[in-house]
Amino acid sequence: MKKALVSLLMVTLVASATACAKGESSPTTKSAAAPAASTEAAASTKPTDSTKPVELQFYFPVAVGGPITKLIDQLADDFHKENPNITVKPVYGGSYQDTMTKVTTAVQGNNSPDLAVLLSTDLYSLISMKAIEDLTPRFSKEYFSGFYAAFMGNTKSGDTVWSVPFQRSTIVLYYNKDLFKKAGLDPEKAPANWTELKEYAAKLTTSDKSQWGLEIPSTGYQYWMTQALSLQTGTNIVSKDGKQVYFNKPEVLEALQFYTDLGRKDKVMPEGTLEWATVPSDFISGKTAMMFHTTGNLTKVKTDAKFNFGVAFLPANKKYGSPTGGGNLYVFKNIPEDHKQASVKFIQFLTQPDRVAQWSIDTGYVGTTMAAYDTDKLKNYIKDFPQAAIARDQLQYADSELSTYQNGQVTKLFNDNIQAALLGTMTPKEALDKSQQQADDILKSFQK
Structure with a gap:
């Protein structure tokens, strides 16, 4: 999804x-009655x-x-x-x-x-x-x-x-098995953790940047991607009752720093804005060898991709994780x-x-x-x-996915601040501290 x-x-x-x-x-989830x-x-x-x-x-x-x-x-x-x-x-x-x-x-x-x-x-x-x-x-x-x-x-x-x-x-990792093979990587082995993700992405990024190792969308659902990375680092970003968010926890900062570094520091992902709707097209056309995206695109990729592709769990940091x-x-x-x-x-x-x-x-x-x-x-x-x-x-x-009272407002401010961090106009810490303060102001009336 x-x-x-x-x-x-x-x-x-x-x-x-x-x-x-x-x-x-990974082990298969057993069917229950x-x-x-x-x-x-x-x-x-x-x-x-x-x-x-x-x-x-x-x-x-x-x-x-x-x-x-x-x-x-x-x-x-x-x-x-x-x-x-x-x-x-x-x-x-x-x-x-x-x-x-x-x-x-x-x-x-x-x-x-x-x-x-x-x-x-x-x-x-x-x-x-x-x-x-x-x-x-x-x-x-x-x-x-x-x-x-x-x-x-x-x-x-x-x-x-x-x-x-x-x-x-949920969010999954899609990867191009043919490009893996061409880069000397095992096409049957997706990156299992963040370290491998960066290493694989570096090998899959060409010197002229005509092919990127990885694309993670940065419009529309950047909060969703950040939440996935936060879950992999050990925390969710929202309470179960929709009245509190945990945007400025250390684990979330680690997650957003990793997200921003992929493009700005590691140079294995395009810098700036990556449109939600065009990332799957980039994957299908071979412009990127890996992508984070919704499993809701699985049938489209299966129909349109002219290469062998794999689907894998999102790579783990401290553990596996993805929001629904x-x-x-x-x-x-x-x-x-x-x-x-x-x-x-x-x-x-x-x-x-x-x-x-x-x-x-x-x-x-x-x-x-x-x-x-x-x-x-x-x-x-x-x-x-x-x-x-x-x-x-x-x-x-x-x-569970980020869901709060006044969810539209909370999601928008979080998205805007994450994007500012991805664009380099705020540090990840500044973006998360601002998000927490803004969300607290919105949600305080629901915490009585």
């Missing part, structure tokens, strides 16, 4: 051509008249006419065939940010959609708006336990579950009860193992449930394309 911009990001990026995991010889495909809503939900026609408005973050729209349209049609009294009308909202803006406008105008896919990190903004339905009583505990724990982090506030994982991702990313399914509060029940039914439909497996194959996003990886469909796909298992295997080292 984060984040990916991880604005349209995870979907649009896959659909149009741009979209975030990790891998090496997962909920049956037909897991029903919790018994506490009172049934309504199932014969009454219901039309659901489903906001989805992708540009109209993209390949993803065909997948969503087909899922809506298939659901209607199984549930003739429920019609799902997808509304394609553009990027994640554009879709969130449209949802916010609709909620404020007392015209909420019924359900939507929005960034998992929009959680606290939606809670503040009192826009979304508490899903804890709508599903059984067994249903939620079927999802990978790393993806459930950004669905909750305390013990309350507000959304369901859908198109989720991508979008969740939200049900809205200010809609009729029969629409809420129909929305829950559609979510159950979308998260059945075979559909989760097919969505992962079609898009490159990580299958969100353990049961999906037990399907013959995904087992056979991974057998033929083992790169697809890396993001799943890395989940054992993953943690």
Whole structure:
């Protein structure tokens, strides 16, 4: 996947051509018992008249006419065939940010959609708006336990579950095996740690800089990349309740210093701005031999790359680590009860193992449930394309993405200050100290 911009990001990026995991010889995450495909809503939900026609408005973050729209349209049609009294009308909202803006406008105008896919990190903004339905009583505990724990982090506030994982991702390392071989590196061995990453990148960077060893995006989701490096150094950058950030911890400083040094000091990555959307194109064209990016780009790289490529865990510093990313399914509060029940039914439909497996194959996003990886469909796909298992295997080292109250403001200030450090107009310490002070000012009212 984060984040990916991880604005349209995870979907649009896959659909149009741009979209975030990790891998090496790490142990595979074992499949655990997962909920049956037909897991029903919790018994506490009172049934309504199932014969009454219901039309659901489903906001989805992708540009109209993209390949993803065909997948969503087909899922809506298939659901209607199984549930003739429920019609799902997808509304394609553009990027994640554009879709969130449209949802916010609709909620404020007392015209909420019924359900939507929005960034998992929009959680606290939606809670503040009192826009979304508490899903804890709508599903059984067994249903939620079927999802990978790393993806459930950004669905909750305390013990309350507000959304369901859908198109989720992590950051992974993509590398060009042909260029590895040409540089005298083992094409079956990705760099396992930061030291190896710099050494490999130096060997893969040509003297005329027509080929770089590594590219890490520095627009849109530079906070996501910094968070990954911070997790590898031993700390996350946000509290579990979305009320505090830890931007100026020593581990974060070590992470940002490494990030900035790759271009400004080590000269193994271009200096300055590296656009989120163009880094995958640089990788596919051979302009860079390695990249950090969302696993949501996996299908695009598989389709477009004309060379042998590998996918690996992000290299470790003190440990492996990556934040999760991508979008969740939200049900809205200010809609009729029969629409809420129909929305829950559609979510159950979308998260059945075979559909989760097919969505992962079609898009490159990580299958969100353990049961999906037990399907013959995904087992056979991974057998033929083992790169697809890396993001799943890395989940054992993953943690929740940056998500706070006033998340848009906090993310923007952090992004801006990180970019200033990458451009050399601030030192990493200055950038992090400023970020901490600004974020504390924004979040102090939520800490009472």
